[in-house]
Amino acid sequence: MSAKAPQLRDAVLLDGIPIKPVYTPEDQAGFDYARKLGNPGEYPFTRGIHPSMYRARVWTMRQYVGFGTPSETNARFKYLMAHGQDALNVAFDLPTQLGLDSADPRAEGEVGRVGMAVDSLADMEEAFDGIPLDRVSVSLTINSMAAIIQAMYLVVAERQGVAWDRIVTTPQNDILKEFIARGTWVYPVEPSLRLVADLAEFCAREAPRVNPISVCGYHIREAGCTPAQEMAYGLAIVAAYIERLLARGLDIDAFAPRLSFNFTCWGRLFEEIAKFRAGRRLYARMLRERFGARDPRSMMLRTLIGGGGSGFTVEEPENNLIRGAYYALAAALAGAQTMALPTYDEAYTIPSPKAQLLALRTMQICAEETGVTDTADPLAGSYFVEALTDAMEAKILEELAGLERLGGIVEAVKSGAIQAEVARQAYLFEQKLLSGEYPKVGVNRHVAPEAERQARPDLELYAFDPKAARAQVAKLERLRRERDHAAVARALARLRDEARGAANLLPAILEAVRAYATLGEMAGALGEVFGEHKEPLVF
Amino acid sequence: MADRPLKVLIAKPGLDGHDRGAKVVAHALRDAGCEVIYTGLKRGVEEIVQEAIQEDADVIGLSILSGAHLTLCQKLLDRLRAAEAEIPVVVGGTIPATDAEALLAMGVQHVFPTGTHLPEIVAYFRGLAPAETGGRP
Numbered sequence: 001m002s003a004k005a006p007q008l009r010d011a012v013l014l015d016g017i018p019i020k021p022v023y024t025p026e027d028q029a030g031f032d033y034a035r036k037l038g039n040p041g042e043y044p045f046t047r048g049i050h051p052s053m054y055r056a057r058v059w060t061m062r063q064y065v066g067f068g069t070p071s072e073t074n075a076r077f078k079y080l081m082a083h084g085q086d087a088l089n090v091a092f093d094l095p096t097q098l099g100l101d102s103a104d105p106r107a108e109g110e111v112g113r114v115g116m117a118v119d120s121l122a123d124m125e126e127a128f129d130g131i132p133l134d135r136v137s138v139s140l141t142i143n144s145m146a147a148i149i150q151a152m153y154l155v156v157a158e159r160q161g162v163a164w165d166r167i168v169t170t171p172q173n174d175i176l177k178e179f180i181a182r183g184t185w186v187y188p189v190e191p192s193l194r195l196v197a198d199l200a201e202f203c204a205r206e207a208p209r210v211n212p213i214s215v216c217g218y219h220i221r222e223a224g225c226t227p228a229q230e231m232a233y234g235l236a237i238v239a240a241y242i243e244r245l246l247a248r249g250l251d252i253d254a255f256a257p258r259l260s261f262n263f264t265c266w267g268r269l270f271e272e273i274a275k276f277r278a279g280r281r282l283y284a285r286m287l288r289e290r291f292g293a294r295d296p297r298s299m300m301l302r303t304l305i306g307g308g309g310s311g312f313t314v315e316e317p318e319n320n321l322i323r324g325a326y327y328a329l330a331a332a333l334a335g336a337q338t339m340a341l342p343t344y345d346e347a348y349t350i351p352s353p354k355a356q357l358l359a360l361r362t363m364q365i366c367a368e369e370t371g372v373t374d375t376a377d378p379l380a381g382s383y384f385v386e387a388l389t390d391a392m393e394a395k396i397l398e399e400l401a402g403l404e405r406l407g408g409i410v411e412a413v414k415s416g417a418i419q420a421e422v423a424r425q426a427y428l429f430e431q432k433l434l435s436g437e438y439p440k441v442g443v444n445r446h447v448a449p450e451a452e453r454q455a456r457p458d459l460e461l462y463a464f465d466p467k468a469a470r471a472q473v474a475k476l477e478r479l480r481r482e483r484d485h486a487a488v489a490r491a492l493a494r495l496r497d498e499a500r501g502a503a504n505l506l507p508a509i510l511e512a513v514r515a516y517a518t519l520g521e522m523a524g525a526l527g528e529v530f531g532e533h534k535e536p537l538v539f
Numbered sequence: 540m541a542d543r544p545l546k547v548l549i550a551k552p553g554l555d556g557h558d559r560g561a562k563v564v565a566h567a568l569r570d571a572g573c574e575v576i577y578t579g580l581k582r583g584v585e586e587i588v589q590e591a592i593q594e595d596a597d598v599i600g601l602s603i604l605s606g607a608h609l610t611l612c613q614k615l616l617d618r619l620r621a622a623e624a625e626i627p628v629v630v631g632g633t634i635p636a637t638d639a640e641a642l643l644a645m646g647v648q649h650v651f652p653t654g655t656h657l658p659e660i661v662a663y664f665r666g667l668a669p670a671e672t673g674g675r676p
Contacts, residue, residue: 094553094554094556094605095554097554106554106583108610109610109611110605113607114606178556182556183558183580183581184556222559314653423559423562423563426563427562427566430563535580537579539562539566
């Protein structure tokens with residue numbers, strides 16, 4: 001040959017999978033459609049969980065919302081509902097997520113900061129005032145306190161006259177990922193797992209439309225793990241919860257259809273799409289073969305796909321709007337049931353209303369203008385996408401085998417081995433960013449001149465109002481004076497007693513909630529029995 | 540006293556559970572030859588000050604992403620002064636530019652807002668001399 005072959009750049013995915021310059025029918029030799037894919041809506045659900053996917057119903061758009069006080073949150077919910085958002089996602093402040101009352105000294109400076117402060121049932125009543133709970137679907141981003149917050153929601157429904165079997169909520173209730181990544185753990189691992197199972201079991205029996213656990217690979221990926229690890233850890237975590245629920249005598253098909261997931265999709269478009277296709281296939285097989293599910297709905301990996309704030313940059317924040325549009329496309333092609341996008345300003349501030357609206361519009365444009373919703377799993381049969389789906393499946397299985405060598409996910413959490421691996425991956429990724437091996441426009445490619453980088457971006461910063469925190473504390477003090485003290489004391493004594501035993505804690509929690517015991521009092525009563533988690537310090 | 544590596548206490552005060560940044564910085568400083576102690580999550584400012592004194596840390600690095608940096612840093616600096624401990628404090632996290640100015644005015648030595656590149660952080664720490672050693676070579 002006279003002409004020299006062109007020098008091709010390397011293309012390797014975050015999980016180390018090399019990408020070929022071209023894929024051909026040879027990459028699909030012996031491809032078994034029924035075994036590997038099946039039609040959409042059919043086992044093993046590689047192509048999606050519904051037969052016609054978005055032709056029947058487009059994904060739910062659910063932005064993460066939470067503002068200082070219950071009344072502000074209430075107003076924001078009503079605003080979003082008026083703009084066509086059909087589901088709500090509640091953010092709670094850190095004291096609430098950790099079971100501290102707003103008046104607790106440890107809560108100083110944090111009350112109402114990153115979400116809504118909830119001290120008692122009264123706050124949840126205010127937040128959902130005028131919002132009919134049988135007509136909305138609400139995601140509650142709460143974990144160690146999930147049983148208590150969900151109990152409050154059940155009592156709000158009760159008082160609106162809405163039957164428990166009519167309400168649809170998704171409490172996150174995934175404590176294992178909190179130990180690995182997000183950090184809002186309170187109690188040691190075992191009693192924490194008991195609370196997860198208590199809530200899931202209670203809902204399976206009493207509030208069957210509640211999705212009692214949303215397993216989050218998302219936060220572990222945000223903390224640094226790779227895409228295949230994100231899916232593998234999500235699958236291992238859900239298996240740990242399933243084992244505990246089966247041990248309580250529940251039938252797999254009585255609760256598995258209500259399990260759901262939360263994953264991210266930032267990064268390489270096709271790696272992400274393949275991750276979800278492989279994940280659905282693996283989940284379906286696990287549920288059928290390992291856990292004996294018979295109901296196809298038990299085998300469906302239903303997921304929220306959220307953009308992934310760690311794909312966004314501080315540099316040139318408007319670029320994040322463009323990234324968000326690609327993440328929405330990835331989530332759509334990956335078959336999301338629910339979608340949420342981070343806002344372009346989130347490295348700087350609690351999102352502005354404008355940024356929130358732009359995120360919602362991004363998803364609406366993707367859904368209604370691009371045609372991506374016209375047919376189910378449009379990438380099926382692509383030589384590349386099918387090969388990559390197989391490669392991701394192999395990687396995910398490799399990661400699952402690695403977890404087994406660590407003694408399983410629960411042991412790996414207790415020892416800190418998994419936390420150390422996630423931190424190691426975060427460090428590796430940082431080095432890839434620094435070397436430019438992982439490209440980021442405005443960060444390591446096409447970097448703006450120094451003067452432009454120094455200019456402060458034109459963003460509307462959220463003005464935190466300390467008065468709101470003081471008002472919250474005053475409200476709490478008033479509640480403490482006015483409630484029935486004997487009823488509170490009785491309910492808390494019962495909660496302490498039952499925590500020592502093995503019975504499901506939800507009935508005792510509900511009694512305490514109805515008596516207006518505070519979140520801090522309930523969490524404290526449990527803490528007296530359960531103790532506190534000791535974090536394995538590894539990095 | 541012979542030359543010794545810089546001893547850094549990396550701490551997560553307050554309730555914020557996002558520790559990716561803290562761990563990445565801890566890792567990078569360790570690779571750069573510093574002795575790094577990481578406190579773990581949800582530490583009270585009193586605990587952090589006590590640990591810094593007991594460990595004879597040369598510098599305290601705080602990581603705060605919850606927005607509570609002004610409250611937490613003021614409390615920590617007050618405790619350090621009350622304990623008459625002259626340990627410099629640096630802060631990283633989601634910190635708006637106006638707040639960074641307020642933190643510096645308060646007595647924080649340096650602020651690394653989100654997006655700061657790792658080599659810049661490492662270079663800053665390398666420039667700090669371990670206490671009572673007569674400086675670095």
